[in-house]
Amino acid sequence: MISVKLFPVVSLLFVLTISTGLFADEAADHQALRDLKTLYESAIADDKIDLLAPHLHEQFSGVMVTGDIVNSFDDLKSYWARMKELMGDGAEYTFSLEPDDSTIFGDLALSKGTTTDTLTTGGGKTYKFTSAWTALSQRVDGAWKLRRIQGSMNPVENDFVAAGIKWASIVAGGIAGLVGLVLGFLLRVLTSRKS
Numbered sequence: 001m002i003s004v005k006l007f008p009v010v011s012l013l014f015v016l017t018i019s020t021g022l023f024a025d026e027a028a029d030h031q032a033l034r035d036l037k038t039l040y041e042s043a044i045a046d047d048k049i050d051l052l053a054p055h056l057h058e059q060f061s062g063v064m065v066t067g068d069i070v071n072s073f074d075d076l077k078s079y080w081a082r083m084k085e086l087m088g089d090g091a092e093y094t095f096s097l098e099p100d101d102s103t104i105f106g107d108l109a110l111s112k113g114t115t116t117d118t119l120t121t122g123g124g125k126t127y128k129f130t131s132a133w134t135a136l137s138q139r140v141d142g143a144w145k146l147r148r149i150q151g152s153m154n155p156v157e158n159d160f161v162a163a164g165i166k167w168a169s170i171v172a173g174g175i176a177g178l179v180g181l182v183l184g185f186l187l188r189v190l191t192s193r194k195s
Contacts, residue, residue: 026104032144033102033109033137040146041097047084049077057138057147065131065151088122097133107139115151129153 036055043051053073061071066083070076087093099113112134120126136148 029104037097049080057145062149065153090122092120094118109137111135
């Protein structure tokens with residue numbers, strides 16, 4: 001029988017022993033999630049989206065940074081093909097996922113963070129932007145799988161909007177200049193007739 005004086009010491013050792021195992025499991029889970037992040041980055045960087053297929057949950061879905069909804073690996077693959085087409089031939093896209101600490105709840109993991117992205121289109125225009133992302137992963141048969149992803153970008157202050165505003169200003173300025181020239185010409189014609 002354990003004496004009353006030893007009970008707190010034995011209890012503490014028991015808790016520490018169990019806790020060490022739990023922390024080791026959680027450390028392994030965090031490493032597995034970091035490996036999934038690295039795989040995602042590589043799949044995009046190397047244009048090998050198929051690498052993601054075995055790491056997506058069977059009920060995978062997401063909202064992409066553009067607001068497009070994907071509900072399967074095939075949707076994700078089609079989305080990436082559309083984005084590459086928009087970027088143009090010869091485009092270069094680089095990004096890095098910068099995760100915060102993930103929160104693990106048993107077989108679910110909530111990860112979040114930001115991305116730093118650079119896109120140089122096939123036409124040579126460069127856009128730099130950041131986005132926020134969230135991912136829900138689920139452990140299935142001992143492996144973490146992406147179940148839900150969401151990306152968002154500031155819809156007002158970003159390089160794409162700034163480029164659109166710049167282009168609209170140039171077009172509006174050109175139209176205003178042309179209208180001014182036409183009105184000036186008409187005014188000159190009308191005033192020269194009266195003289």
